[in-house]
Amino acid sequence: MQISAQFDSGNIHVIEADTPNNIILEINKDNQSDFFQWFHFKLNNNVRAEHIMTIRNAGKSAFVDGWENYQALASYDREHWFRVPTEFDGENLTITFTPDHDSVYFAYFTPYSYERHQDLLHQAQLDVDCQLQVLGQTIDGRDMSVLKVGEEGENKKVIWLTARQHPGETMAEWFMEGFIDRLLDEDDGVARALLNKAVFYLVPNMNPDGSVRGNLRTNAAGANLNREWATPSMETSPEVYLVRNKMLETGVDMFLDIHGDEALPYNFVAGCEGIPSYDERHHSLEESFKDILLAITPEFQDEFGYDKDEAGQANLTLGATWVGEQFKCLSYTIEMPFKDNDLLPDHSVGWSDNRSSLFGRDVLTAIYHIVDELR
Structure with a gap:
């Protein structure tokens, strides 16, 4: 029997593994x-017996409520979880x-690999409407990449979406994959109409x-990026620093920051009610977007x-509140x-990569219905 996490986004420490039931x-x-909180590991064993795997420090994790009614994910082929x-x-x-096979992966949620991330970016850039821009590098030397879809123009809105400020929230990048796939579909009327009215970053x-x-919440320097937007730096939070500077360059008419919540079994939004400039117009935009969705x-x-x-x-x-205040825009x-x-349960897969992707596609429709109201 072997347990390993020596791969992209792997995270586990083996204390003891002498028999399948211990x-x-x-x-x-x-x-x-x-x-x-994030875990991702592989179990190899040709014994077709019940395996009992106990994560003994779960009760000290970042979001203990996240374990209530939680079911872990498994996959034999790393595609179907x-x-x-x-x-x-x-x-x-x-x-x-x-297990039914010799090797099986387990994860906190369906992983979204760095290799798939690269595929997403480089396949998108092949579209005539898309440019792949590199804003700079992270602490570990990886590219901070943004996809620009569409072109600026008079009266065109500027819409930004970001995902996975917290890296363990992989459903956020599955959401983005669905969103990008639909936005670049030249046969999709919603996407075509939107690109006549807006440019996307x-x-x-x-x-x-x-x-x-294999982190849950922080970058290589231990910074929680969604607490860095007021005063980011290249030393501790280059990811936010670079994206924030690009936003100041382009302006923002709408911002969506995509996340996952460990405890609450629902899809929901969090708005900008507490920002200093919040007014009736901002409130009306928020309510309209929710009603549409x-x-x-x-x-x-x-x-x-x-x-x-x-x-x-x-x-x-926080990203959404800083953007909402800085640009006086719809920011969720x-x-x-x-x-x-829990309102639409699937007992086999729960909330999943595919459902996240479909939700991303649905959000594009919501943006289409509100784009004319943004300014």
């Missing part, structure tokens, strides 16, 4: 940080599984270093989510679940 594991902390029996007793997360992965390292897809809801900030109390170190954080959408 596998003791721990999740490694993010580099230079106390955050941890399914949920497996998982229990949490307040301290230990126990995965119970009898898309960052599918804001945190490539953290993604490869509610009409488009049953995967979205607005009953469950985060508490709204009191007036003037927004945390302006979109959150998806790690577990399932």
